[in-house]
Amino acid sequence: xxxxxxxxxxxxAPIVLFPGDPLRAKWIAENFLDDARLYSDVxxxxxxxxxxxxxxxxxxxxxxxxPSMAIYATELFSEYDVQTIVRVGSCGGLTDRVGMRxxxxxxxxxxDSGINRVRFHGLDYAPVADFSLLRAAVEAAxxxxxxxxxxxxxxxxxxxxYSTRSELTEPFVAHGALAVExxxxxxxxxxxxxxxxxxxxxxxxxHLVTHEAxxxxxxxxxxxxxxxxxxxxxxx
Ligand code: HPA
Numbered sequence: 001x002x003x004x005x006x007x008x009x010x011x012x013a014p015i016v017l018f019p020g021d022p023l024r025a026k027w028i029a030e031n032f033l034d035d036a037r038l039y040s041d042v043x044x045x046x047x048x049x050x051x052x053x054x055x056x057x058x059x060x061x062x063x064x065x066x067p068s069m070a071i072y073a074t075e076l077f078s079e080y081d082v083q084t085i086v087r088v089g090s091c092g093g094l095t096d097r098v099g100m101r102x103x104x105x106x107x108x109x110x111x112d113s114g115i116n117r118v119r120f121h122g123l124d125y126a127p128v129a130d131f132s133l134l135r136a137a138v139e140a141a142x143x144x145x146x147x148x149x150x151x152x153x154x155x156x157x158x159x160x161x162y163s164t165r166s167e168l169t170e171p172f173v174a175h176g177a178l179a180v181e182x183x184x185x186x187x188x189x190x191x192x193x194x195x196x197x198x199x200x201x202x203x204x205x206x207h208l209v210t211h212e213a214x215x216x217x218x219x220x221x222x223x224x225x226x227x228x229x230x231x232x233x234x235x236x
Contacts, residue, residue, distance in 0.1 A: 022061030066186035090205035127188035140232035
């Protein structure tokens with residue numbers, strides 16, 4: 001048992017899918033894994049282990065934002081020897097280059113967060129995806145018949161969902177950021193520090209240019225393409 005995860009050593013697989021929403025973790029476990037078993041419900045942040053195509057895979061809720069995500073990622077890496085984390089999340093489109101329900105495989109992430117500023121003494125670190133996972137995810141996407149369009153590009157990991165400074169994202173969009181979410185920059189930084197593999201795959205659930213949105217139920221259930229890509233990439 002770690003501070004925030006009530007699992008025994010060995011209960012968690014070396015591969016973890018990492019949605020923000022604990023109910024999406026449950027939905028993934030029930031719909032994609034065989035023999036899934038709940039290993040933790042501390043603070044309602046559900047975690048399950050099962051198998052996918054015969055390989056052990058866990059799925060753990062991370063909560064929203066870098067501070068919550070970092071608690072779970074740090075404990076998974078340092079106390080459960082997790083080797084691979086694939087975030088499967090939602091994001092808000094920042095440009096008309098991406099459409100609703102498109103899938104974004106993040107090769108890197110910019111951020112407005114203060115976390116890395118403290119970590120790197122005010123200097124700028126470039127959080128990037130693990131290349132083997134990135135390549136495997138692109139190959140998986142190319143091998144599947146998908147409803148969604150798939151993009152490889154930059155995410156903007158914001159500390160605020162309800163920002164009053166939307167103009168601050170403009171230079172990031174001008175330099176390639178496709179969508180905003182709240183976790184990826186921190187996850188890539190922690191994976192690098194622990195010398196483990198991480199990748200973020202996000203589905204566009206709302207759009208800051210067109211102002212379209214999905215319902216909570218659609219968000220929970222319409223992300224099958226992304227989960228399929230993530231499972232194939234993580235087990236490749
Ligand atoms: N902002 C931040 N995070 C998000 C968004 C958003 O619009 N959509 C999904 N995650």
